[in-house]
Amino acid sequence: xxxxxxxxxxxxxxxxxxxxxxxxxxxxxxxxxxxxxxxxxxxxxxxxxxxxxxxxxxxxxxxxxxxxxxxxxxxxxxxxxxxxxxxxxxxxxxxxxxxxxxxxxxxxxxxxxxxxxxxxxxxxxxxxxxxxxxxxxxxxxxxxxxxxxxxxxxxxxxxxxxxxxxxxxxxxxxxxxxxxxxxxxxxxxxxxxxxxxxxxxxxxxxxxxxxxxxxxxxxxxxxxxxxxxxxxxxxxxxxxxxxxxxxxxxxxxxxxxxxxxxxxxxxxxxxxxxxxxxxxxxxxxxxxxxxxxxxxxxxxxxxxxxxxxxxxxxxxxxxxxxxxxxxxx
Amino acid sequence: xxxxxxxxxxxxxxxxxxxxxxxxxxxxxxxxxxxxxxxxxxxxxxxxxxxxxxxxxxxxxxxxxxxxxxxxxxxxxxxxxxxxxxxxxxxxxxxxxxxxxxxxxxxxxxxxxxxxxxxxxxxxxxxxxxxxxxxxxxxxxxxxxxxxxxxxxxxxxxxxxxxxxxxxxxxxxxxxxxxxxxxxxxxxxxxxxxxxxxxxxxxxxxxxxxxxxxxxxxxxxxxxxxxxxxxxxxxxxxxxxxxxxxxxxxxxxxxxxxxxxxxxxxxxxxxxxxxxxxxxxxxxxxxxxxxxxxxxxxxx
Numbered sequence: 001x002x003x004x005x006x007x008x009x010x011x012x013x014x015x016x017x018x019x020x021x022x023x024x025x026x027x028x029x030x031x032x033x034x035x036x037x038x039x040x041x042x043x044x045x046x047x048x049x050x051x052x053x054x055x056x057x058x059x060x061x062x063x064x065x066x067x068x069x070x071x072x073x074x075x076x077x078x079x080x081x082x083x084x085x086x087x088x089x090x091x092x093x094x095x096x097x098x099x100x101x102x103x104x105x106x107x108x109x110x111x112x113x114x115x116x117x118x119x120x121x122x123x124x125x126x127x128x129x130x131x132x133x134x135x136x137x138x139x140x141x142x143x144x145x146x147x148x149x150x151x152x153x154x155x156x157x158x159x160x161x162x163x164x165x166x167x168x169x170x171x172x173x174x175x176x177x178x179x180x181x182x183x184x185x186x187x188x189x190x191x192x193x194x195x196x197x198x199x200x201x202x203x204x205x206x207x208x209x210x211x212x213x214x215x216x217x218x219x220x221x222x223x224x225x226x227x228x229x230x231x232x233x234x235x236x237x238x239x240x241x242x243x244x245x246x247x248x249x250x251x252x253x254x255x256x257x258x259x260x261x262x263x264x265x266x267x268x269x270x271x272x273x274x275x276x277x278x279x280x281x282x283x284x285x286x287x288x289x290x291x292x293x294x295x296x297x298x299x300x301x302x303x304x305x306x307x308x309x310x311x312x313x314x315x316x317x318x319x320x321x322x323x324x325x326x327x328x329x
Numbered sequence: 330x331x332x333x334x335x336x337x338x339x340x341x342x343x344x345x346x347x348x349x350x351x352x353x354x355x356x357x358x359x360x361x362x363x364x365x366x367x368x369x370x371x372x373x374x375x376x377x378x379x380x381x382x383x384x385x386x387x388x389x390x391x392x393x394x395x396x397x398x399x400x401x402x403x404x405x406x407x408x409x410x411x412x413x414x415x416x417x418x419x420x421x422x423x424x425x426x427x428x429x430x431x432x433x434x435x436x437x438x439x440x441x442x443x444x445x446x447x448x449x450x451x452x453x454x455x456x457x458x459x460x461x462x463x464x465x466x467x468x469x470x471x472x473x474x475x476x477x478x479x480x481x482x483x484x485x486x487x488x489x490x491x492x493x494x495x496x497x498x499x500x501x502x503x504x505x506x507x508x509x510x511x512x513x514x515x516x517x518x519x520x521x522x523x524x525x526x527x528x529x530x531x532x533x534x535x536x537x538x539x540x541x542x543x544x545x546x547x548x549x550x551x552x553x554x555x556x557x558x559x560x561x562x563x564x565x566x567x568x569x570x571x572x573x574x575x576x577x578x579x580x581x582x583x584x585x586x587x588x589x590x591x592x593x594x595x596x597x598x599x600x601x602x603x604x605x606x607x608x609x610x611x612x613x614x615x616x617x618x619x620x621x622x623x624x625x626x627x628x629x
Binding site for chain 2 (some may be wrong): 023026027028029030033137147149150151152154155161162163164166167171209247250251308309310
């Protein structure tokens, strides 16, 4: 009898282990609804616009464009940041900027010229993880956008999916800075006149420890574009300095691949983490078709695509460049 | 992973062998007899979900069902069922969140109208009526609603009365069973009626709930006894969405097929373990839904 009970218990535990095995990296914690409820329910109330009808930005809001963009299935994107009272960013670590409490960052997605959604990240506390995130879906008349904490599938009859509030952390929480496209490397290129870039930030005294010079991504055009693409699309998960997580393993790679571009490691391509950790492993020199990285970025489908989130279409221009890069290695 | 699955399947089978004494499944219980059943289906499904911003529910889930049946007399028995779902729900951008939900427990009676024997063949006709206790989980984040919808897909949409939150389900059914060793065939028609009692947290701005939902589910299964221990079963059902309990937010096929293959392992005359695999060929679930699992039945 005792032995029978033990066997039944063993079976139950085994089934439980199979069901919740530690390999389920795609399962994230659900965001606490009381947190998203703290954010305004309308985009017009978030502080982005002085007048949402005309699109006039509120005072202190800056537009910016990272030099290497995250692929979003071809959606057109615009980005803005508000640093509260022009308080400087703590840039003592040039690769992991720490933003002042009250910082707000917005990103707007349009498809075919139609505004679909605008995402907000707002730093509500002093800690690195004290960010709240929420997407706002534009109304069909484009007069305002309404909070969508559950996200939306095929929003506004396009194939664009709006992430649930909890999904933002899947990528953003992979870096201590939380903000992925506003960094020394991403802002190093000269911006348009109405946008902010690294030089402007330095000039306006908005960086606590400005770099001595603007970082330049090494390599020829193909190499720099490949390193930039991997930095923008892969490094928020695949890096060696991820903040520790106490919850489920959520898009937290266990392998040693590192696709980051770091300010102190830009002397030549060989000193970049991508060349040190990926080339020769997930990237086979001269052989894109035998390279795991190339196969994943050219695939779409459950558990066999990279990036794993927020994309259903292959970035053909980036793939063409990655192919050239691998063939030339 | 394959090794883990094989190992745990072996342990499960070993545990089942030793946990249950030897017996089989006789659909006709003697007065005072009881039957208990535990079913676990694991599968992946993409099913319609009637919220404008989230027109589908996608994910993987364990659909668990505990059932009991007690024979009050030769023709009349009392039944109880309690569904539970554990799963992972896909979010719009592609990550998943774990969720658990209670289904609507059901209680009802089954009455055997006809039980005829002609030589080796038997023919039985039974009618049943179940009423659901409206306990199915729902929440503002729609996570339990969605995991229930996924479980509904895993079961081929055959049991909306188990998996629809915010309704009082009333389900009449009739089953006809013919058996002549080594064959048996069972057909069933169920007509779940769902009476709306709450909005189940569905957002009123984007979802229209209906006061009544009504569906018809017609199924058939044939079994062939291979040996004293083993039977093979093949079955299918068709689900007809006559009047949806929630207005669809996009075009949804009103008819759903679902096919099932099973291997029955008999342990004497009082217990059986069923291993089955089920999927849809067409309809909303075709190409996106597949499930498999275990069912254990014991006559007490």
